[in-house]
Amino acid sequence: MxxxxxxxxxxxxxxxxxxxxxxxxxxxxxxxxxxxxxxxxxxxxxxxxxxxxxxxxxxxxxxxxxxxxxxxxxxxxxxxxxxxxxxxxxxxPRMSVQEVAIDALDIAAVWPFWAAVLGYDAHVEEADGELDVELVDPDGLGPAYWFQQMDAPRPQRNRIHLDVSVGHDEAEPRIAAALEAGGRLVSDAAAPAFWVLADPEGNEACVCTWQGRPTA
Structure with missing residues (x-):
């Protein structure tokens, strides 16, 4: 397209x-x-x-x-x-969009709190038995928030991470810069849809592109 x-x-x-x-x-x-x-x-x-x-x-x-x-x-x-x-x-080439991803065991219980504290609008859908919730700034200025289903508690891992969506040609330079700055590659199993990176203390962020996804 x-x-x-x-x-x-x-x-x-x-x-x-x-x-x-x-x-x-x-x-x-x-x-x-x-x-x-x-x-x-x-x-x-x-x-x-x-x-x-x-x-x-x-x-x-x-x-x-x-x-x-x-x-x-x-x-x-x-x-x-x-x-x-x-x-x-x-x-x-320098453009990017940020989302904040929140891991939750019970998304239905968690998302109303975040919608209330942020003053964001909620877009809620259910597909194949899974809840898909996106919170968006009504002024269109702040990052969106979405909720990732957890299957078990993970106390040793951060529960909130950033998704940084970039142009398909910017992903590798952005990842290289992050690694040069002291980060590490956690996983590239889903690339080019996203790569999981972590800072020196283990806090995670994903570099994402439109490629490798069912829809843009």
Whole structure:
């Protein structure tokens, strides 16, 4: 699906297409955000826009499909044209999205606490007898939280870890940097979907990509 998007601009991250464009001109970035807004109205498909000094991030997904569709590809293609015409600089290889994963023996008992303390919205589904819960920031700024089913207590392992989703071409450099910084590889059995890493004290994090998964 993503073969036709400009790979200088876009990466698949956590069921989304994301691009970040930079400029020293804040006014130019505001103009770009306005042009993307007009495009979204035309296509009846509305991405998330995050504008701050020096950069604008555009994230698109199809919420009704809970993933990517041709609507996202079309929007991405046309956003790339706008960015090119305005001379904006892409930063695709450095992009990442973070999720916080919480291991739980009883997900149904645990997730309402975290939704309440964070003030997050909950997306709850059940498939094949398993509970799938994702907590998301209603403002779209903070990381998402999800819950991983445990089959037994693991007192010697951290129960909360970070999932860092990166572009498929950024995973190996990111892992290499983490190992160089003192980390270790715990498992690559699920690669390229994810690699499990740990810091020198055993706290774990996963570097994830869209590859090797049933859906993007």
């Amino acid at each position: 993503t073969a036709s998007v400009d790979e200088r601009h876009w990466r698949v991250l956590l069921r989304t297409l994301r691009a970040t464009f930079t400029s020293d001109s804040y006014l130019l970035l505001v103009e770009f955000a306005g042009a993307v807004t007009e495009l979204a109205q035309e296509l009846h498909h509305h991405p998330e826009l995050h504008l701050r000094w020096g950069r604008v991030t555009v994230t698109t997904t199809s919420h009704d499909a809970r993933g990517l569709t041709e609507r996202d590809v079309e929007l991405a293609e046309r956003v790339s044209v706008i960015a090119e015409e305005m001379g904006l600089v892409p930063t695709a």
